[in-house]
Amino acid sequence: MQEIYFDILFENATILTMVDDAPVVTGDVGVKAGEITLVGPAPKGAAAGRRIDAKGCILMPGLINAHAHTAMCLLRGYADDYPLQTWLFEKVFPAEGRLDQRAILAGALLGFAEQLCTGTTSISDMYYFQPAVAQLALEAGIRANLCNGVVALSPDWSMEKDRGIQETLALARDFQGAGGGRIRAEAAIHAEYTSGPRVWAQVLELAQAHGLGIQLHLSETEKEHQEAKARHGGKTAARAFYEAGVFDQRITAAHCVWLEPEDMALLAEKGVSAVHCPVSNLKLGSGICDVPALQRAGVNVALGTDGCCSNNTHDLFEEIKLAALLAKGKNLDPSLLPAYAALKMATVNGARAQGRAHLGQIAPGMEADIILLDMDHPTTRPNLDPFGAVVYSATGRSVKLTMVQGRILYENGVFTTIDLEKAYAEAERYALPLVLGGKA
Numbered sequence: 165m166q167e168i169y170f171d172i173l174f175e176n177a178t179i180l181t182m183v184d185d186a187p188v189v190t191g192d193v194g195v196k197a198g199e200i201t202l203v204g205p206a207p208k209g210a211a212a213g214r215r216i217d218a219k220g221c222i223l224m225p226g227l228i229n230a231h232a233h234t235a236m237c238l239l240r241g242y243a244d245d246y247p248l249q250t251w252l253f254e255k256v257f258p259a260e261g262r263l264d265q266r267a268i269l270a271g272a273l274l275g276f277a278e279q280l281c282t283g284t285t286s287i288s289d290m291y292y293f294q295p296a297v298a299q300l301a302l303e304a305g306i307r308a309n310l311c312n313g314v315v316a317l318s319p320d321w322s323m324e325k326d327r328g329i330q331e332t333l334a335l336a337r338d339f340q341g342a343g344g345g346r347i348r349a350e351a352a353i354h355a356e357y358t359s360g361p362r363v364w365a366q367v368l369e370l371a372q373a374h375g376l377g378i379q380l381h382l383s384e385t386e387k388e389h390q391e392a393k394a395r396h397g398g399k400t401a402a403r404a405f406y407e408a409g410v411f412d413q414r415i416t417a418a419h420c421v422w423l424e425p426e427d428m429a430l431l432a433e434k435g436v437s438a439v440h441c442p443v444s445n446l447k448l449g450s451g452i453c454d455v456p457a458l459q460r461a462g463v464n465v466a467l468g469t470d471g472c473c474s475n476n477t478h479d480l481f482e483e484i485k486l487a488a489l490l491a492k493g494k495n496l497d498p499s500l501l502p503a504y505a506a507l508k509m510a511t512v513n514g515a516r517a518q519g520r521a522h523l524g525q526i527a528p529g530m531e532a533d534i535i536l537l538d539m540d541h542p543t544t545r546p547n548l549d550p551f552g553a554v555v556y557s558a559t560g561r562s563v564k565l566t567m568v569q570g571r572i573l574y575e576n577g578v579f580t581t582i583d584l585e586k587a588y589a590e591a592e593r594y595a596l597p598l599v600l601g602g603k604a
């Protein structure tokens with residue numbers, strides 16, 4: 165008889181599989197060569213490189229942050245409580261303009277650490293210097309769909325001169341599928357209001373030529389939504405993108421706060437994933453995305469933290485809880501977006517947004533992106549319903565172990581790939597003076 169072997173065997177866990185047929189089971193999860201190979205009782209005599217007793221813990225898929233600007237954690241607390249226009253044009257853009265590659269890498273590393281220790285294993289990230297960030301993500305062990313948001317406000321914009329386009333090409337050339345598929349290159353249109361149809365056509369052509377998904381911001385604020393209609397002869401941003409053929413690619417559209425019912429139908433028709441970023445939308449006073457309406461229209465809705473200057477954390481558990489609460493509060497109906505559906509947004513739906521078919525569930529054949537939550541804490545005992553406990557009681561600080569592709573990256577406060585003290589020092593001594601306008 166062939167010996168059954170696991171690299172790592174989690175034993176005695178409460179397992180949230182996120183598989184509809186059996187969403188919660190108790191037992192063991194075996195991991196081998198980066199994949200989940202067993203869910204349920206391990207066969208007698210099975211060998212394992214390491215056994216982890218997960219009694220009292222919840223084991224679930226790693227969370228998927230489907231919209232982030234990870235390195236923006238450098239700006240955490242830099243511009244709180246400003247109106248959006250002041251926030252963006254007087255605070256964020258000037259500070260970002262002072263950041264060089266070393267500073268962005270410092271922010272990205274700290275942001276990776278923050279996301280790993282709060283349970284996020286896969287990120288859709290839009291920022292700058294992404295080829296260098298891809299190398300960093302490879303080394304840190306995290307999973308990421310990376311893109312550089314193209315901002316093309318100048319009339320003499322050209323692909324040849326645009327750094328975002330050049331970085332996208334470099335990403336696609338050097339990092340597509342790197343790390344056993346962990347790293348993915350994507351294209352990006354920052355937003356309707358920072359570019360126009362000529363630019364979209366070129367980004368689309370590039371995305372089609374290289375088989376890339378596209379990340380973009382869509383209808384975040386009412387002002388932006390109305391101005392788009394004025395610019396496009398009454399057409400919404402979603403309609404303008406749709407007619408330009410942009411939605412023919414796999415699209416991850418952040419925010420979607422001000423979408424009109426017809427827009428939702430367009431997103432559903434084209435399989436566009438919407439990313440709800442409730443903390444950012446509330447903090448910037450942008451409004452509340454109508455998630456139940458999007459879901460009724462047939463749109464896949466994932467969750468994102470957005471950047472840390474409008475959040476101010478990458479703890480996706482906050483977004484999960486808020487998504488559930490806002491759906492109920494906005495519609496005066498507590499039955500909307502129950503805990504299981506809210507958790508799906510951060511797992512199954514996020515995987516779909518990222519175009520990753522083998523992510524977001526605990527089942528044989530899926531990628532071994534796994535987190536363990538320690539529920540033995542006054543904030544999570546007693547724990548009568550595991551989904552309610554995770555969505556309404558747990559936080560990112562409940563995470564005790566984070567695994568990506570079968571590799572443990574964080575366990576009991578210790579990172580295995582990131583020197584946290586060095587990351588703090590680089591972020592606070594090198595990058596922070598640039599944020600604040602001083603010299604490095």
Ligand SMILES: [Zn+2]
Nearest residue numbers: 381418470471
């Ligand atoms: Zn954003």
